[in-house]
Each structure stands twice: as C-alpha cells, then as structure tokens.
Amino acid sequence: xxxxxxxxxxxxxxxxxxxxxxxxxxxxxxxxxxxxxxxxxxxxxxxxxxxxxxxxxxxxxxxxxxxxxxxxxxxxxxxxxxxxxxxxxxxxxxxxxxxxxxxxxxxxxxxxxxxxxxxxxxxxxxxxxxxxxxxxxxxxxxxxxxxxxxxxxxxxxx
Amino acid sequence: xxxxxxxxxxxxxxxxxxxxxxxxxxxxxxxxxxxxxxxxxxxxxxxxxxxxxxxxxxxxxxxxxxxxxxxxxxxxxxxxxxxxxxxxxxxxxxxxxxxxxxxxxxxxxxxxxxxxxxxxxxxxxxxxxxxxxxxxxxxxxxxxxxxxxxxxxxxxxx
Amino acid sequence: xxxxxxxxxxxxxxxxxxxxxxxxxxxxxxxxxxxxxxxxxxxxxxxxxxxxxxxxxxxxxxxxxxxxxxxxxxxxxxxxxxxxxxxxxxxxxxxxxxxxxxxxxxxxxxxxxxxxxxxxxxxxxxxxxxxxxxxxxxxxxxxxxxxxxxxxxxxxxx
Amino acid sequence: xxxxxxxxxxxxxxxxxxxxxxxxxxxxxxxxxxxxxxxxxxxxxxxxxxxxxxxxxxxxxxxxxxxxxxxxxxxxxxxxxxxxxxxxxxxxxxxxxxxxxxxxxxxxxxxxxxxxxxxxxxxxxxxxxxxxxxxxxxxxxxxxxxxxxxxxxxxxxx
Amino acid sequence: xxxxxxxxxxxxxxxxxxxxxxxxxxxxxxxxxxxxxxxxxxxxxxxxxxxxxxxxxxxxxxxxxxxxxxxxxxxxxxxxxxxxxxxxxxxxxxxxxxxxxxxxxxxxxxxxxxxxxxxxxxxxxxxxxxxxxxxxxxxxxxxxxxxxxxxxxxxxxx
Amino acid sequence: xxxxxxxxxxxxxxxxxxxxxxxxxxxxxxxxxxxxxxxxxxxxxxxxxxxxxxxxxxxxxxxxxxxxxxxxxxxxxxxxxxxxxxxxxxxxxxxxxxxxxxxxxxxxxxxxxxxxxxxxxxxxxxxxxxxxxxxxxxxxxxxxxxxxxxxxxxxxxx
Numbered sequence: 001x002x003x004x005x006x007x008x009x010x011x012x013x014x015x016x017x018x019x020x021x022x023x024x025x026x027x028x029x030x031x032x033x034x035x036x037x038x039x040x041x042x043x044x045x046x047x048x049x050x051x052x053x054x055x056x057x058x059x060x061x062x063x064x065x066x067x068x069x070x071x072x073x074x075x076x077x078x079x080x081x082x083x084x085x086x087x088x089x090x091x092x093x094x095x096x097x098x099x100x101x102x103x104x105x106x107x108x109x110x111x112x113x114x115x116x117x118x119x120x121x122x123x124x125x126x127x128x129x130x131x132x133x134x135x136x137x138x139x140x141x142x143x144x145x146x147x148x149x150x151x152x153x154x155x156x157x158x
Numbered sequence: 159x160x161x162x163x164x165x166x167x168x169x170x171x172x173x174x175x176x177x178x179x180x181x182x183x184x185x186x187x188x189x190x191x192x193x194x195x196x197x198x199x200x201x202x203x204x205x206x207x208x209x210x211x212x213x214x215x216x217x218x219x220x221x222x223x224x225x226x227x228x229x230x231x232x233x234x235x236x237x238x239x240x241x242x243x244x245x246x247x248x249x250x251x252x253x254x255x256x257x258x259x260x261x262x263x264x265x266x267x268x269x270x271x272x273x274x275x276x277x278x279x280x281x282x283x284x285x286x287x288x289x290x291x292x293x294x295x296x297x298x299x300x301x302x303x304x305x306x307x308x309x310x311x312x313x314x315x316x
Numbered sequence: 317x318x319x320x321x322x323x324x325x326x327x328x329x330x331x332x333x334x335x336x337x338x339x340x341x342x343x344x345x346x347x348x349x350x351x352x353x354x355x356x357x358x359x360x361x362x363x364x365x366x367x368x369x370x371x372x373x374x375x376x377x378x379x380x381x382x383x384x385x386x387x388x389x390x391x392x393x394x395x396x397x398x399x400x401x402x403x404x405x406x407x408x409x410x411x412x413x414x415x416x417x418x419x420x421x422x423x424x425x426x427x428x429x430x431x432x433x434x435x436x437x438x439x440x441x442x443x444x445x446x447x448x449x450x451x452x453x454x455x456x457x458x459x460x461x462x463x464x465x466x467x468x469x470x471x472x473x474x
Numbered sequence: 475x476x477x478x479x480x481x482x483x484x485x486x487x488x489x490x491x492x493x494x495x496x497x498x499x500x501x502x503x504x505x506x507x508x509x510x511x512x513x514x515x516x517x518x519x520x521x522x523x524x525x526x527x528x529x530x531x532x533x534x535x536x537x538x539x540x541x542x543x544x545x546x547x548x549x550x551x552x553x554x555x556x557x558x559x560x561x562x563x564x565x566x567x568x569x570x571x572x573x574x575x576x577x578x579x580x581x582x583x584x585x586x587x588x589x590x591x592x593x594x595x596x597x598x599x600x601x602x603x604x605x606x607x608x609x610x611x612x613x614x615x616x617x618x619x620x621x622x623x624x625x626x627x628x629x630x631x632x
Numbered sequence: 633x634x635x636x637x638x639x640x641x642x643x644x645x646x647x648x649x650x651x652x653x654x655x656x657x658x659x660x661x662x663x664x665x666x667x668x669x670x671x672x673x674x675x676x677x678x679x680x681x682x683x684x685x686x687x688x689x690x691x692x693x694x695x696x697x698x699x700x701x702x703x704x705x706x707x708x709x710x711x712x713x714x715x716x717x718x719x720x721x722x723x724x725x726x727x728x729x730x731x732x733x734x735x736x737x738x739x740x741x742x743x744x745x746x747x748x749x750x751x752x753x754x755x756x757x758x759x760x761x762x763x764x765x766x767x768x769x770x771x772x773x774x775x776x777x778x779x780x781x782x783x784x785x786x787x788x789x790x
Numbered sequence: 791x792x793x794x795x796x797x798x799x800x801x802x803x804x805x806x807x808x809x810x811x812x813x814x815x816x817x818x819x820x821x822x823x824x825x826x827x828x829x830x831x832x833x834x835x836x837x838x839x840x841x842x843x844x845x846x847x848x849x850x851x852x853x854x855x856x857x858x859x860x861x862x863x864x865x866x867x868x869x870x871x872x873x874x875x876x877x878x879x880x881x882x883x884x885x886x887x888x889x890x891x892x893x894x895x896x897x898x899x900x901x902x903x904x905x906x907x908x909x910x911x912x913x914x915x916x917x918x919x920x921x922x923x924x925x926x927x928x929x930x931x932x933x934x935x936x937x938x939x940x941x942x943x944x945x946x947x948x
Binding site: 214218220221256264 | 761771
C-alpha cells in the first residue's frame with residue numbers, strides 16, 4: 001500500500017505551512033511571521049557564518065540593498081532557518097551543491113567556514129567534496145579542495 | 159593559533175589512507191584492500207539502493223561492463239563506503255548536487271529512493287531540495303520535486 | 317570623473333529599498349510591505365503567466381507548500397514585481413537564461429508563454445533564443461526552439 | 475484557432491531569411507550579403523562594445539585569427555545585428571545568460587559595459603542580475619554583481 | 633627556449649586565415665570564400681551526419697530559417713570543415729563535450745551517429761563517454777551511454 | 791539487419807572486461823589486475839602530464855591522500871590507460887569537455903600540456919577549442935584560448 005510522504009509526516013511544523021485557503025487569521029498570522037523573517041534570518045545567518053556572512057551581505061548594500069535583504073529574509077529567514085533539517089546537514093548539502101556547480105568559489109568558501117561553525121568536522125566536509133568526484137567529476141572535487149584548504153587553516157583549534 | 163585540519167582529526171581511520179612512502183607492506187595491504195573493494199562496493203550499493211542500484215549497474219554490462227565494475231568498486235567500494243560520513247549525510251549531499259546540476263534525473267530518482275533506504279525522512283529530502291532554490295535557483299528545485307514526488311509515493315509506510 | 321551608478325539613479329523607488337539603519341518606522345513599513353508581498357506576487361504571477369503559473373504553483377502544494385508560497389511571495393512579489401525593468405525585458409531575460417542553462421524545459425515553456433502574455437512579439441522571443449547560439453552554443457538554441465515551437469502554436473492571433 | 479507564429483509576423487525582414495529553394499538569384503543575393511557580414515559585424519561590435527570589444531577580438535588574432543573573424547562576421551554581423559530585437563534587449567538578454575551560466579566573467583564584464591553603451595540604465599542591468607537569483611540561484615547573482623560593481627564605476631555620468 | 637605555437641605551425645592553411653590588414657584582394661577573396669561557405673557546409677554536414685543532420689536543419693526552417701543556414705554555413709562550413717583536425721577527432725571531441733554538458737541529448741544522438749559515419753569505431757565512442765566519468769562524473773557518463781545504446785543498434789554491420 | 795555494437799567489436803581486449811559471472815579465477819585475476827592499477831596509473835599519468843600531473847596529485851596528499859590515489863589508480867590506471875582509444879584522442883576529448891564545462895581552468899591547463907606531451911599538434915588543440923564555440927558558445931572557446939595561450943608558450947620547440 002502506498003501513501004504520500006506527507007501523510008507519513010504529521011509532525012512537520014504547520015506554523016511554517018500556509019494553508020491553501022487563505023482567511024483573515026492566516027493573513028494576520030502571516031504578517032506576524034513576516035515581522036520575524038528578518039530577525040530569524042539575521043540570527044541564522046550569524047549562527048552559520050559568524051560575522052563573515054554579514055560582511056558579505058553588507059558589501060552588497062551599495063549596489064543592491066534589496067538583494068542584501070533577500071539573503072537575510074528569504075535565504076536565511078525563510079529557507080535555512082526551517083526546522084526539518086539540522087544546520088549541519090544543510091551546510092554539507094550546500095557544500096555538495098557548490099562543489100558540483102563549480103562556479104561559486106566565494107560562496108563555497110563562506111559555507112565551508114559555516115559548516116565548521118555549526119559543528120561539522122573538517123573530515124566530513126572533505127568527505128562531501130571527495131564524494132563529488134563521483135557525481136560531478138574529479139576537477140570539481142579537486143578545485144573545491146583547493147578552497148577547503150584555504151579555509152581549513154583559519155579555524156581555531158577547539 | 160592555526161593548525162591544519164588533519165592535526166585536529168587523529169581519529170580518521172588510517173587503514174583507508176595509503177601513506178606517501180610506499181613500501182612492501184603498503185603494497186600487500188593494498189592488494190588485500192583491493193580484494194575487498196568489489197565486495198565492499200556491492201554491500202554498500204545494496205545498502206543504499208536496495209535492488210534498484212544493482213539493476214542500473216547490470217543494465218550497463220551489455221555496453222560498458224567496466225563502467226559497471228567502476229560503479230561498484232570505485233563509486234561504492236572506494237568512495238561511498240568510506241567512514242567519516244554517515245550514509246544519510248552522503249545521500250542528502252548527493253541529492254543536493256544532482257538537484258543543483260539539474261541534468262541527471264535518473265540518478266536523482268535512484269538516490270532519493272536510496273536516501274529513504276538509509277533512513278532519511280522524506281521531509282529531510284524535501285528540505286535539501288527546497289534549499290537548492292537558494293543555491294541553484296527555483297527551476298532546479300521545482301524539477302527535482304517532480305522527481306521526488308514520483309519516488310515518494312512508492313515508499314512503504316513504516 | 318567617475319561616480320557610482322547609484323548617484324546617477326536618484327529616481328529609483330526608495331519604497332522598495334529598506335535603509336540599512338532599521339528603526340521602528342522601518343519595521344512597521346516593512347510589515348505593511350510584507351502584507352503586500354503575497355498580493356503583489358499573485359497579481360504579477362497572473363499578469364505574466366495567466367493561469368498556467370498558478371497551476372504550476374498549486375501543483376507544488378501537496379509536496380512543498382512553502383515553495384509554492386516562496387514562488388508567489390519572493391519570486392513574483394519581491395523580484396519580478398519590482399519597478400526598474402519592464403515585464404517584457406524581464407521575460408526576455410528569463411528566456412535567455414533558461415535557454416543558456418538548458419536544463420529547465422518546463423520553466424522555459426511557461427516563460428515563453430509568459431513573454432507572449434506581457435506583449436513580447438514571437439519574433440523577439442525567437443531572436444533571444446537565436447542569440448544564445450553565440451553565448452551558450454547551438455544545441456542550447458536548437459533545444460529551446462523545440463520548446464518555443466510547441467508553445468508558439470497555442471497563442472491566439474491578436 | 476491556432477496559427478504558427480510566422481503567419482502572425484508578416485513584417486519580419488525577408489532579406490535575412492534565405493528561402494529553402496535556392497536558385498541563382500538567392501545565391502548572388504547571398505554573396506552580396508556575405509560581403510556585408512564583416513562590415514555589419516564591425517559596426518555592431520563597435521556600437522555595442524565601443525573599443526573594448528575590438529580589443530578583445532584583436533587579442534585573439536595571434537592564436538586564433540579565424541575565431542576573431544567569426545566573432546565579427548557571425549556573432550555580430552549575422553546575429554547581434556539582426557533586426558527584430560533592439561540592442562538594449564539583446565544586451566540585457568546576454569547579461570542574463572552570462573550571469574546564469576556563471577563561468578564567463580570576462581564576457582559578462584564586456585557586455586555590462588556594452589549594455590551601458592547602447593543605453594541601458596545601470597538599474598536595468600542590476601534588475602536583470604537580481605532576477606537571476608530566482609532562476610539560477612543567489613551565488614550566480616552575487617558573483618555577477620561583483621563584476622557589475624567593477625564596471626559601473628567606470629561609466630561617465632551622462 | 634620558448635616560442636609561440638604559431639611559429640611552430642607554418643603549415644596551417646593560410647587561405648582560411650584572414651590577415652588583420654584588410655585590403656581589396658582580401659575582400660574579394662573573402663567573397664569567394666563566402667560563396668563556398670554554404671556548399672562546403674552542406675558537404676560536411678552530409679559527410680558527418682548523412683541525411684539525419686539535414687533533416688534536423690530542415691526542421692528548423694519553419695521557425696528559424698536563419699539558424700538553419702547558420703548551422704550549415706557557420707557550424708559546418710566555417711568550423712567543422714576546417715583542416716587541421718580530422719573529422720574522427722572532431723566527432724569524438726563533440727561527443728566528449730555533449731556528454732559532459734549533459735543537457736543536449738538530441739545533439740549527442742546525432743553526433744554519435746555522425747562519429748560512426750566518419751569512421752569512428754563504436755568502442756572509441758564508448759571510450760570517450762567512459763572517460764567523461766572522470767571529468768564530469770558518473771551520471772554524465774551513464775546518461776550518455778543510454779543514448780549511445782539507442783544509436784549503436786541502428787548502425788548496419790560493415 | 792541490426793546488431794549490437796559489441797558483436798561487431800570482437801577485438802576489444804577481454805583482459806579489461808570482468809565477466810558477469812564471477813568465479814575464483816576471476817577473483818585472483820582481479821587481484822593481479824589491482825596490483826597493477828597503481829603502477830599502470832603512475833605510468834600513464836607520467837606519460838600524459840610529465841611531472842606536472844604528479845605535482846598536482848602530490849599537492850592533494852596533505853588534505854585528501856585518498857583522492858590522490860584515486861586519481862592515479864582510477865582516473866589514470868583504470869580509465870586513461872585503457873586500450874581502445876589512443877592517448878591523443880583522449881587528450882583532445884578531455885580538452886573539449888573542460889572547455890565546454892568552463893569551470894575547470896587548472897585542469898584544462900594541465901591537459902593542454904598533456905595533449906602536447908602525447909603528440910597532439912598545437913593547432914589540433916586550438917581546433918578542438920574553436921569547435922566548442924559551436925557546441926558551448928563563444929565565451930567558452932575564448933576563455934579556453936586564454937588558457938591555451940598561457941600553456942602554448944611554455945612548450946619547447948621539437
């Protein structure tokens with residue numbers, strides 16, 4: 001017998017799921033949520049990237065202030081802050097994707113540091129990058145390791 | 159004070175790390191390892207993909223039998239079987255990469271099933287895919303969800 | 317004499333630019349904005365894609381309801397609804413990008429229809445696709461034309 | 475009732491469309507056209523890129539002189555010079571594609587300058603890049619903005 | 633002692649290299665060349681793809697007749713017909729690129745058939761695809777093999 | 791009458807093809823093969839890249855010693871050393887793929903040098919890169935030429 005995966009997941013936090021039928025309560029709940037997006041985004045950004053993410057975001061304010069806000073409100077407030085997946089897994093997934101794409105070195109660097117910040121072991125980061133040799137080819141893995149080496153040396157011994 | 163990440167990771171299993179200086183013992187140890195590659199690969203392939211991975215591999219034997227062996231020996235025996243990262247994280251990383259690349263639908267399908275096999279919750283898979291909207295754009299996430307929906311319905315209720 | 321491009325653009329609508337220093341008024345203004353995000357997104361989605369975009373978004377509600385909202389609130393409410401670039405140029409830019417990426421056929425189809433909806437001439441769409449032969453290669457252009465041909469036949473003569 | 479888009483576009487300049495049946499007149503007309511390809515390409519290259527495009531093309535002459543000619547004759551003479559789409563839209567489409575691809579920074583830089591040359595407002599260029607956050611992910615948009623910032627400062631105030 | 637590669641290649645056919653300084657003779661030579669582009673393109677297209685390439689090109693005439701001509705005149709007349717690399721190597725290079733890109737299946741199919749047409753052995757085609765497992769990852773190689781299997785069965789035994 | 795391509799290729803070296811049914815002899819043969827993987831890989835790596843490839847591999851030993859071994863054992867021992875395609879064609883195929891992908895400049899540089907090492911003429915390398923203008927667009931070809939120019943000047947006159 002089959003079932004949709006959602007039936008099997010009753011514990012998904014409904015507060016993040018806006019019902020399809022939208023009434024007055026939904027609306028006001030949504031406004032409340034919206035007020036939190038920025039605060040939640042700033043907190044998550046800081047938790048993952050320390051100060052380096054905020055620096056990247058601030059550096060965009062001269063040319064694209066709204067993009068800076070989208071990164072905080074949407075990328076970190078709406079997406080990265082979601083329950084349902086721990087931050088360690090989120091960072092490893094990001095590293096996998098940026099390694100495979102191979103054209104986002106500055107972001108890969110930020111997210112390797114971020115992975116260390118949220119408790120990933122250096123070897124776990126390396127493992128994800130090595131695994132990309134299988135899925136995206138050896139050049140992708142080798143070039144990501146070059147970035148990882150730059151970043152790994154700057155982490156204080158805990 | 160800085161240190162290389164390897165100093166901080168004394169617990170990484172040395173048996174998988176071939177020393178730079180290669181002597182006779184290293185050689186014979188390596189042969190023993192090599193004998194295990196195929197068995198380890200088959201076991202890991204089966205653990206992750208159940209029978210569907212073996213079917214994919216077998217389907218390659220008519221046209222590229224060596225590629226079939228590489229998948230078992232290298233991809234699963236050398237890479238995916240490595241300690242240092244649990245299979246759940248490995249599968250989520252693979253799903254992230256294939257979603258971002260956007261041109262490997264058959265493999266994405268196999269690895270979503272594989273993620274469920276090794277204990278990922280459906281919502282965790284969805285979370286990784288949603289997160290790719292940030293890193294690879296909305297079309298990548300939407301198209302991966304189409305694949306995920308096909309696969310999610312086929313999983314028995316646990 | 318040089319100047320930043322922002323000095324030269326005093327007419328950019330400040331209402332969309334949240335100042336870096338955030339005080340109480342900014343906050344309440346932001347909430348008001350947030351209330352509008354969804355309505356603005358729905359209106360823009362409808363303006364660009366007619367009913368087909370809403371259908372795509374609704375089809376995501378079973379598996380990823382929040383992604384459906386992000387598409388409305390973020391993609392269309394925050395981004396596509398922005399002043400500063402007309403919808404025709406936005407659609408042609410989207411077609412260029414999706415043609416070049418070459419791995420988002422369903423979205424390319426929707427946005428070709430969307431381009432026609434907002435007043436792009438069929439030939440303009442073809443011109444953008446042809447131009448991609450220069451920037452992304454002939455296969456990218458040829459495969460996008462296959463999609464364009466499917467879509468172009470369904471547009472009523474105006 | 476459906477119709478092909480070509481029926482609806484009787485005003486497309488036939489002089490650029492070579493009929494399928496090729497007779498003597500077509501041939502001679504084509505030769506005449508061919509004579510113009512280079513001149514038309516040089517003029518369009520200059521119109522879009524000022525002197526910087528010509529410099530790029532000339533820099534290829536030592537290693538690949540024919541590529542230099544293809545850029546002039548094909549890319550600019552055959553493609554970019556076509557009627558049916560204004561140069562502003564062409565440049566915005568190119569910026570969208572190169573931002574989304576993420577691996578052609580030198581060309582993105584040239585075409586941002588080119589967009590300004592043909593009359594695009596800086597904000598329009600920024601808007602196209604921001605829009606790519608939706609279609610190709612935030613890293614693509616952020617990295618293109620880095621290039622845009624380099625280029626935007628060099629434009630004289632008009 | 634170093635030297636530019638061009639000094640070492642005196643035998644490159646000058647007739648294809650248009651000198652930087654363009655005088656009257658160059659012009660008339662160019663016109664003559666231009667007359668030949670289409671004929672040379674048709675001959676090379678036919679030599680590589682048999683009738684299937686011409687079918688693809690003709691299928692574009694309804695929607696983009698000029699693209700059809702560019703394929704003949706530029707892709708095959710200017711590029712693929714060039715001396716300096718044999719057609720077998722050209723086809724294997726194309727197969728490598730399309731396998732690695734992974735988003736151009738129709739073209740990969742045409743060029744696998746084309747490789748067989750110009751004398752590549754089936755095993756050589758397979759070798760190129762397998763090699764892409766190293767440079768672009770296993771999914772790219774596996775998906776290209778699926779296309780190769782479709783095409784390989786249709787070749788008459790020689 | 792159709793036939794699979796493998797029937798038509800009886801001369802493919804069986805020693806590299808491990809039969810589907812695996813018995814004791816296959817196993818011991820495989821161990822012998824495995825012993826050779828590393829030696830064969832080192833020899834092929836050296837043949838193609840001279841000392842530069844070994845330098846790249848060694849530079850990975852601090853951070854990912856197993857990746858260094860995979861490059862030798864798998865990429866060069868299993869894949870690049872295979873009979874069925876000459877090294878010149880293999881290098882041209884690699885250059886085609888890396889040019890098209892556009893995000894692996896360090897590897898493109900190594901493999902252009904490698905192509906020269908195994909006997910490719912500089913013009914053949916240029917031809918493959920130029921051909922990519924057709925299949926992956928002009929920016930891909932232009933950026934690969936920039937790398938080629940760096941590398942071409944460092945080759946001793948033969």
